[in-house]
Amino acid sequence: MLLLFGLFDVGNYAWTLNQAEKAAQMGARYAVSTALVPSGLNSFETVGLSCPGGVLKPGDRICREALGAVRCTGGSGTASCTCARTPCPDLGTANAQAFARIVARMHAMMPMLRAENVTITYSGSGIGYAGDPGLDDNGDPLSDIAPLVTVEVGGMNLRAMTLFGGTISLPPARATLTLEDGDGAVAY
Numbered sequence: 001m002l003l004l005f006g007l008f009d010v011g012n013y014a015w016t017l018n019q020a021e022k023a024a025q026m027g028a029r030y031a032v033s034t035a036l037v038p039s040g041l042n043s044f045e046t047v048g049l050s051c052p053g054g055v056l057k058p059g060d061r062i063c064r065e066a067l068g069a070v071r072c073t074g075g076s077g078t079a080s081c082t083c084a085r086t087p088c089p090d091l092g093t094a095n096a097q098a099f100a101r102i103v104a105r106m107h108a109m110m111p112m113l114r115a116e117n118v119t120i121t122y123s124g125s126g127i128g129y130a131g132d133p134g135l136d137d138n139g140d141p142l143s144d145i146a147p148l149v150t151v152e153v154g155g156m157n158l159r160a161m162t163l164f165g166g167t168i169s170l171p172p173a174r175a176t177l178t179l180e181d182g183d184g185a186v187a188y
Contacts, residue, residue, distance in 0.1 A: 005161040013158060013168065016112075020153045020173035023110035027118065027151035028175035030105040033187040036143065037072040037099045037120055038081040040092030042182065046130040046144045049087070058131030062145050067124035070147075074099040074115040084121065101185065102151070110153070117155050122147040125178055136183045143182050150176040 036042060044067075049056045051063035068085035072094060079099035081091045103115045128145035136142055154172035159165060 009160045009168075013160075013170075016110075016156075016158050016170060017173070019110040020113075020156065020170060021175075023106040023113055024151050024153045024173040024175040026109050027102050027106040027120070027153075028149055028177045030187050031102050031120055031149045031151055032177045032180045032182075034101060034181070034184050035095055035098040036122070036179075036182045037079055037095050037102075038070045038089075038091045038122060039095050040090045041070065041122060041145075041147070042143050043092070043141050044089030044143065044145065046128070049130070056130040060130045062124075062126065062128040062130055064124040064126035067122070067145055067147055069121055069123040072099060072120045072122075074103065074118065076115060085123070097185075105187075106151075106153070112156070113153065117153055119152045119154065121150040121152070122179075123150070124148070127178060143179065146179045148176050149179055150174055 046056055046062050046066055047058055049066045051066060056062065068083065068087050070081050070088055070091060071084040072079055072081040077096060079094040079096040081094045103118050106118065107113050125146055125148045130144060132144040134142040152172050152174045156170045157167035158170055160168050
């Protein structure tokens with residue numbers, strides 16, 4: 001019986017790991033093509049920032065070091081963003097709706113996922129041009145920089161039958177993509 005339950009636990013563990021990986025991939029895909037969670041990133045002025053090649057002028061390629069890391073987390077209907085590595089823009093108010101939409105999309109892949117298990121990190125990529133005049137449909141600025149967007153699923157446990165109700169910690173699952181749009185509420 002112990003061997004049979006052990007086989008069930010191993011299968012359930014592998015299935016849950018796959019769910020977490022797919023949820024992270026879906027979250028990253030959705031996050032790069034919809035609204036940014038740290039709303040201040042769209043108005044982050046990169047002209048005048050220091051890069052290894054000198055100070056950025058309009059039209060210069062933005063170096064990776066121009067953006068540190070912005071980490072966003074959430075809970076039930078809330079989201080907050082903090083500077084995890086400098087330099088960081090003025091983060092503005094975290095877009096709780098954008099965070100909730102990303103989590104909802106991930107939830108389709110992993111029903112046991114909660115907002116508290118999701119972390120979204122925006123970090124420098126070296127892609128983008130200083131002073132990019134891009135605007136959204138409302139005339140608001142879009143981000144000059146195209147950050148790397150990493151979505152992580154973590155802090156989850158799996159109940160194991162062979163441990164008589166004990167739990168096994170799941171390793172974090174991550175997926176990273178480069179920001180594409182950074183605007184809108186729908187991605188297909």
